Amino acid sequence: MRRFSANMFRAIICPALVLGAASNDVQAASEPLKLVPTSKWHLDYADERCRLAREFGDGTSKVTLFLDKYGPGESFRMVIAGDAVKTDVPQAEITVRFGPAEMPQPLFFLNGSLAGTSALVFGGDIRIAGPTASEEAAIRAKRRGDPWIDLAPIAPDRYAAIRYMELGKPLRRPVQLETGSLKSGFAALDKCVDDLVSSWGVDIEKHKTLSRKATPTDNPGKWVVSSDYPIKMLQAGQPALVDFRMSIGADGKPSGCKIQATTRPKEFDDAVCQSLMRRASFLPALDAAGQPIASWWRSRVRFQLPG
Numbered sequence: 130m131r132r133f134s135a136n137m138f139r140a141i142i143c144p145a146l147v148l149g150a151a152s153n154d155v156q157a158a159s160e161p162l163k164l165v166p167t168s169k170w171h172l173d174y175a176d177e178r179c180r181l182a183r184e185f186g187d188g189t190s191k192v193t194l195f196l197d198k199y200g201p202g203e204s205f206r207m208v209i210a211g212d213a214v215k216t217d218v219p220q221a222e223i224t225v226r227f228g229p230a231e232m233p234q235p236l237f238f239l240n241g242s243l244a245g246t247s248a249l250v251f252g253g254d255i256r257i258a259g260p261t262a263s264e265e266a267a268i269r270a271k272r273r274g275d276p277w278i279d280l281a282p283i284a285p286d287r288y289a290a291i292r293y294m295e296l297g298k299p300l301r302r303p304v305q306l307e308t309g310s311l312k313s314g315f316a317a318l319d320k321c322v323d324d325l326v327s328s329w330g331v332d333i334e335k336h337k338t339l340s341r342k343a344t345p346t347d348n349p350g351k352w353v354v355s356s357d358y359p360i361k362m363l364q365a366g367q368p369a370l371v372d373f374r375m376s377i378g379a380d381g382k383p384s385g386c387k388i389q390a391t392t393r394p395k396e397f398d399d400a401v402c403q404s405l406m407r408r409a410s411f412l413p414a415l416d417a418a419g420q421p422i423a424s425w426w427r428s429r430v431r432f433q434l435p436g
Contacts, residue, residue, distance in 0.1 A: 161295055161303035162213060164192055172317050177374065177389040179321035181314050185306045186213065194306055198322050199372055199389045200427050203283050204254035208243065213304050214296060215247035216240060223249065224297035227257040230290045234259040239370065241392065250392065252370060252431060257291060257311070258283055288312040329376070331423050341415040343377040343424040352408040353430050359396035369393035369432040371401045379421040381413040401430050
């Protein structure tokens, strides 16, 4: 079974969830805007992530899709940029479907920009298939305790069956990106991730058969707290999303903190790593024989403003 972190579903720090003024956007009772590919898939090897990207449509309908992986597993992060996905809603849930066989999923996004273009920045880990009802119940039950949730693995033929990705409300008009099969694209991402993890100084082969992952000894929600919000950013009303990776020694002690992705100024990055290195504690990862080994732990902090 694959393992999935409940912390990816929610922020470690969340003083209050605040949405902007209600939008007058409504879902048009029309067919989706179907955008065909206008570029090949591009795979980018970066220091702390692997990225699969492709452009769809042209002119005012041009959209760029970014699918990022920061570590092993079936989950990924997503950004979609282009005027076709523009919305006045500052942050909310949007209906996403990897069609035609998969069910629609409500996914949280922040309304941002990329190179001067409107962008939907998705705020958590995504799979092509959302949790089942029983898995979602387990996630809710375990958020306050054991952060690891068992999710059924996704068979390769389900990636192959994907033909498009459709975005629904709150867009004025649904947008359908004609992706075609994602099987080979995600296989390439996984190969990139294996190389990425090896660069972290851990044994990638032993990590494929762990008997225990590096596991927090207490609630990670207590590691970054409201008082860690950078004061200048708080005064400026600045939110942020910060992805991080902690190196965990065979003794379970954090030995380093790396920012894998961030949306906002360096003050947030510094606040996250300083807080984590001061408060985080773990049980070490165990190999198949039950021996402690060096490993890592990843998650995301969402800084949000009080109402």
